[in-house]
Structure formats: structure tokens, C-alpha cells
Amino acid sequence: MPAFTPPPLPSDDKRWKIVNGTMRKNGFARYALIETLHTVQSAFGYLDDDSIRFVARSLRVPLSQAYGVVTFYHYFSLKPPGKHTMTICTGTACYIKGTDKLVAAAEKRLAIPQGQTTADGKISLMTARCVGACGRAPVVLTDGELVGQMTGEQMLEQLERWAVE
Ligand code: FES
Known part of the structure; x- marks a missing residue:
């Protein structure tokens, strides 16, 4: 099987490097889903569709599963943060x-x-x-x-x- 290449970072915003770091530390394994979403939440203050898609694609989990986690835990917010x-x-x-x-x-x-x-x-x-x-x-x-x-x-x-x- 060809080696998995994670998708490119969505932008050069430094916060994506933090998110990527969490996934890399876990070898882009699926079990890193919650921890990675947590990193997105704490770095950006919320999760939007793009960030959820990026994490799901990087960890190869179904988008529905990633959304399931985000909507299940109250800790996660889909609301945009401040300006x-x-x-x-x-x-x-x-x-x-x-x-x-x-x-x-x-x-x-x-x-x-x-x-x-x-x-x-x-x-x-x-x-x-x-x-x-x-x-x-x-x-x-x-x-x-x-x-x-x-x-x-x-x-x-x-x-x-x-x-x-
Ligand atoms: S940049 Fe490494 S602890 Fe702050």
C-alpha cells in the first residue's frame, strides 16, 4: 500500500502547525481525533466546516464521525470566535x-x-x-x-x- 500523505495545511496560519503537530505526534492515527479537535478548538476558539474536514481527511475518519464528536461534546463550539x-x-x-x-x-x-x-x-x-x-x-x-x-x-x-x- 502506498504511504499515506496527509493533506496540505489549509493556510499558512501558524495555528495549523499546532494542529498538525498533534496529529503527527500520534502518527496520524484515528484515535487522535478527539485530541486533534481539541487542539483546533483551543487554538482557533471554535471549529468550522473547513477545519473539521481537514482533520477528518488527515486522520482518515469519516466526516460524519468527526461531526458526531464535535456535536456530542459541549466543549466544542461551532460558533465563530471574536473578530x-x-x-x-x-x-x-x-x-x-x-x-x-x-x-x-x-x-x-x-x-x-x-x-x-x-x-x-x-x-x-x-x-x-x-x-x-x-x-x-x-x-x-x-x-x-x-x-x-x-x-x-x-x-x-x-x-x-x-x-x-
Ligand atoms: S512555543 Fe514551545 S512552549 Fe511555547
Whole structure:
């Protein structure tokens, strides 16, 4: 049987690399379905048709099964997140460089817990477990753009800019 070649990433948004990393770590095995959907949810804040299709195709599970999982667990959301997304890496390297404090500061500024979107729909606050740029810790993704050596001040400035748009 020819070796399986996973489909290309849907776009060059860095968050797909995180999703792909979860699947690769599991050898693109079907049992990685829930964990992978979890990664999509935590990186993007929700799952849309494209992301569900991409995961299903990559893991070779029927689309109906992937949708079945997404609709069964309340944790998963099919609703689009805010206009902007701040994804803070909480992997080990970033954590020891203080991203827990970034998460706390963002939660305070936005008055929402991580994983949620502000009531005005402007900003979603997400976390990810290692985005593969540990050498640049602490790392955040602002709308999928990787920013290394992020300070609390810079992050709050970015949130401010988005909030007044
Ligand atoms: S732990 Fe943050 S990039 Fe690896």
C-alpha cells in the first residue's frame, strides 16, 4: 500500500502547525481525533466546516464521525470566535517565562476566562500547548501571527488596539 500523505495545511496560519503537530505526534492515527479537535478548538476558539474536514481527511475518519464528536461534546463550539484572537502559549518553555501571568493579565483586561470571547464579539482569548517556537518564549499568536518575547505591556497594547477598532 502506498504511504499515506496527509493533506496540505489549509493556510499558512501558524495555528495549523499546532494542529498538525498533534496529529503527527500520534502518527496520524484515528484515535487522535478527539485530541486533534481539541487542539483546533483551543487554538482557533471554535471549529468550522473547513477545519473539521481537514482533520477528518488527515486522520482518515469519516466526516460524519468527526461531526458526531464535535456535536456530542459541549466543549466544542461551532460558533465563530471574536473578530480577533489572542492565543497565548502555555507550553513548558513559555510557562516558565511567565505566560501564566500573560493569561491572567489578559483575562483581567478582557474580563473573560481563557477560551471565551468578549461580549462585544471583538476578542477571543485562547491558549495553546507549545506552538513549536520555544526558543522565542514567551510566545503568543495575535490572529495567528507568531510574536516571540512578548511582554505583558505589549500584549495589553495589542488588546487595546483591537478593543477600540
Ligand atoms: S512552549 Fe511555547 S512555543 Fe514551545
